[in-house]
Amino acid sequence: MIKCLNCGELSFKVVFYIYEAPLVGEVLIEHGYCTLCDFRRSDVSVINSGKPKIIKIKVKSVDDLKIIVIKSSSSSIEIPELGIEINPGIAAPGYITTVEGILERVLDIIPSDCELRKECLDEVNLIKNAMNGLIEFTLVIKDPLGRSAVIYEEGKNNVIIEEYRESL
Numbered sequence: 001m002i003k004c005l006n007c008g009e010l011s012f013k014v015v016f017y018i019y020e021a022p023l024v025g026e027v028l029i030e031h032g033y034c035t036l037c038d039f040r041r042s043d044v045s046v047i048n049s050g051k052p053k054i055i056k057i058k059v060k061s062v063d064d065l066k067i068i069v070i071k072s073s074s075s076s077i078e079i080p081e082l083g084i085e086i087n088p089g090i091a092a093p094g095y096i097t098t099v100e101g102i103l104e105r106v107l108d109i110i111p112s113d114c115e116l117r118k119e120c121l122d123e124v125n126l127i128k129n130a131m132n133g134l135i136e137f138t139l140v141i142k143d144p145l146g147r148s149a150v151i152y153e154e155g156k157n158n159v160i161i162e163e164y165r166e167s168l
């Protein structure tokens, strides 16, 4: 048992799974839960993670929306064309999803009073258009620990992987 991020007691249990993913190798899946407060947290990370990196996925078609992303808890997400920037909090989860799934998660965290505000509604429409392949955009995943990855075919998908540098 380790310390729970929510209640602070030594009551947090983690179960590990290893999954062999095509093109990226072994992926560690962690699923944790607190036996006292029911707090849950999942994470994923590529085992042969290598260096800190920035993954840029240029999404130009509906096919690109289906690219599978292994987004570790240590990474942040930016989509400049859609004005999206999500930084990882201390209890941020990691997950395996698609590019479209990341947009779905963004929609999930839109505040409930959004429909009362025009700029928020415009933002939602922009994201929905992106999910329908009507807008080209770049998904940027910055991972200072290098635990994230993307499953893509070189030459077919527009994916760029750069070295991560702490911005000054």
Ligand SMILES: [Zn+2]
Residues within 6 Å of the ligand: 004, 005, 006, 007, 008, 009, 011, 034, 035, 036, 037, 038, 039
């Ligand atoms: Zn707890």
